[in-house]
Amino acid sequence: MVTSFKNPFCFYVQESLPTYIDLKQKIQNYYSRKSLVSIKNPQVDQICAAKYSKDKAWYRAIIKNINYDQHSILVFLVDYGIDDDIVINEKDINICELFEEFKEHPIMGLKCSLKGIESIQRNNLNYESLSIPDTVLVNFLGHSQDHYYVDVNFEQKNENGDLNSINLNNYLIQNGYVDSTRTNKLKHDVSTKTNGKNGFCFTIKRVLMETLL
Numbered sequence: 001m002v003t004s005f006k007n008p009f010c011f012y013v014q015e016s017l018p019t020y021i022d023l024k025q026k027i028q029n030y031y032s033r034k035s036l037v038s039i040k041n042p043q044v045d046q047i048c049a050a051k052y053s054k055d056k057a058w059y060r061a062i063i064k065n066i067n068y069d070q071h072s073i074l075v076f077l078v079d080y081g082i083d084d085d086i087v088i089n090e091k092d093i094n095i096c097e098l099f100e101e102f103k104e105h106p107i108m109g110l111k112c113s114l115k116g117i118e119s120i121q122r123n124n125l126n127y128e129s130l131s132i133p134d135t136v137l138v139n140f141l142g143h144s145q146d147h148y149y150v151d152v153n154f155e156q157k158n159e160n161g162d163l164n165s166i167n168l169n170n171y172l173i174q175n176g177y178v179d180s181t182r183t184n185k186l187k188h189d190v191s192t193k194t195n196g197k198n199g200f201c202f203t204i205k206r207v208l209m210e211t212l213l
Contacts, residue, residue, distance in 0.1 A: 005132060151169055
């Protein structure tokens, strides 16, 4: 599932794993209690639980910025690759300490970049106009220091209503969004037989020591 798409060189995908579905439910149950306490002295880079402004559900997050004038905190939802401004007031509790157990689970938001492409120096590119379904097939081909190089495929209906298989890498090249390049500088090759993520697993504790944001 594509959870956040900024551009072909920075987007986030999430695997549909039963373990994360279970974790997500545990987080909702834990923070649905009435006895919650807001973080008293929030700090940048602090791990937390944040209530997403759009669906009002609780998610694991890291504090990126604090705006005292606007009474808001910018957080990064680590399992989705999404930034969100959390309003801070005395009435609503929207940000709390993250329960220790929830810090031990791997981060599910995988930062990705399409392999085999490079940017085009144009001012009129609008990646927001791209129609990419939430559910895609992602092939993990390698990784650099902070993200995966991937190949993305999805199905799309044509004018006759038939499903066509679309390779996002080739689609962007053919429609002038990016240029092709023969190679990406891969730090490590990975095996797709094991979901392509050998030795590259981060818990929310470890993320503060890596460049993932």
